[in-house]
Amino acid sequence: MIKVSVVGAKGRMGSHVVEAVNNAQDTELALALDAGDDLTQITPENTDVVVEFTVPSVSLNNVLALIGQGVDVVVGTTGWTDEKLAQVKEAIAQGPKPSTQKVFIAPNFAISAVLADYFATKAAKYFESAEVIELHHPTKVDAPSGTAIHTARGIAEARKAAGMAPVPDATETDGGSRGQVIDGIHVHAVRLRGLNAHEEVLFGNAGEQLTIRADSFDRTSFMPGVLLAVRKLAGDAPTGLTVGLDQFLDL
Ligand SMILES: NC(=O)C1=CN([C@@H]2O[C@H](COP(=O)(O)OP(=O)(O)OC[C@H]3O[C@@H](n4cnc5c(N)ncnc54)[C@H](O)[C@@H]3O)[C@@H](O)[C@H]2O)C=CC1
Numbered sequence: 001m002i003k004v005s006v007v008g009a010k011g012r013m014g015s016h017v018v019e020a021v022n023n024a025q026d027t028e029l030a031l032a033l034d035a036g037d038d039l040t041q042i043t044p045e046n047t048d049v050v051v052e053f054t055v056p057s058v059s060l061n062n063v064l065a066l067i068g069q070g071v072d073v074v075v076g077t078t079g080w081t082d083e084k085l086a087q088v089k090e091a092i093a094q095g096p097k098p099s100t101q102k103v104f105i106a107p108n109f110a111i112s113a114v115l116a117d118y119f120a121t122k123a124a125k126y127f128e129s130a131e132v133i134e135l136h137h138p139t140k141v142d143a144p145s146g147t148a149i150h151t152a153r154g155i156a157e158a159r160k161a162a163g164m165a166p167v168p169d170a171t172e173t174d175g176g177s178r179g180q181v182i183d184g185i186h187v188h189a190v191r192l193r194g195l196n197a198h199e200e201v202l203f204g205n206a207g208e209q210l211t212i213r214a215d216s217f218d219r220t221s222f223m224p225g226v227l228l229a230v231r232k233l234a235g236d237a238p239t240g241l242t243v244g245l246d247q248f249l250d251l
């Protein structure tokens with residue numbers, strides 16, 4: 001049995017993870033902690049893998065603390081910048097088990113979103129224009145979504161590798177309507193009661209459009225991906241920091 005502790009266990013995602021861990025045949029719940037609880041309760045003796053779903057403002061500190069305690073971590077919380085990822089790598093190098101430590105961070109655990117992201121990177125070099133629209137529940141604290149940032153960066157990288165010019169855009173005045181620009185790609189965020197987690201990637205050429213859309217209607221959609229990551233970390237996942245569920249899929 002893989003012993004799993006959950007940090008952020010009372011949250012929307014954390015509570016689903018607790019249920020998924022309790023229901024899977026090969027995992028058992030060790031500790032379920034939330035804000036105010038002492039993370040030092042989590043040790044390599046009681047926990048094989050920690051799953052962390054909290055808030056962007058605290059996740060880095062939690063992950064650094066857990067690395068210091070010598071436990072492997074699956075992170076679903078958003079807000080990861082290159083600087084924060086560098087801090088995680090440094091903490092692994094300076095931590096108690098630099099050669100065996102595993103940390104996995106995924107902006108999205110839903111197969112539909114991971115595939116949409118992947119297909120977008122493949123389509124990117126064939127289209128002059130590209131924009132990303134993400135749509136979420138109005139209780140989400142961050143915008144744009146971690147997934148949309150990841151998608152935009154992937155498209156930008158593919159365009160750069162293909163030597164493409166910037167996306168065409170004659171906008172001269174913008175009061176914010178054109179969204180946030182991430183590596184040259186415009187990203188728009190919608191917050192609407194009734195929605196859960198959705199993303200559309202729009203690609204355009206003269207006379208044609210490709211739309212790639214992923215919809216997570218329910219948080220159960222994230223659980224197979226979370227359990228896959230837990231099993232990979234308890235098994236043959238590479239040591240060090242790995243980012244993105246695509247790394248564990250045969251894409
Ligand atoms: N990677 C993925 O597939 C997904 C990622 N997310 C991300 O996961 C994060 C959490 O989302 P939700 O569960 O909807 O948020 P939420 O607000 O429902 O839950 C966050 C939980 O973290 C707890 N928390 C806050 N500070 C803490 C601390 N210092 N230590 C321990 N627990 C603490 C809160 O009390 C709360 O229970 C967000 O960043 C969200 O964007 C959400 C859905 C899917």
Ligand SMILES: O=C(O)C1=N[C@H](C(=O)O)C[C@H](O)C1
Nearest residue numbers: 078107108140145146147197
């Ligand atoms: O807060 C959410 O709900 C979600 N957050 C993640 C993100 O910001 O990309 C993943 C998914 O979109 C749901």
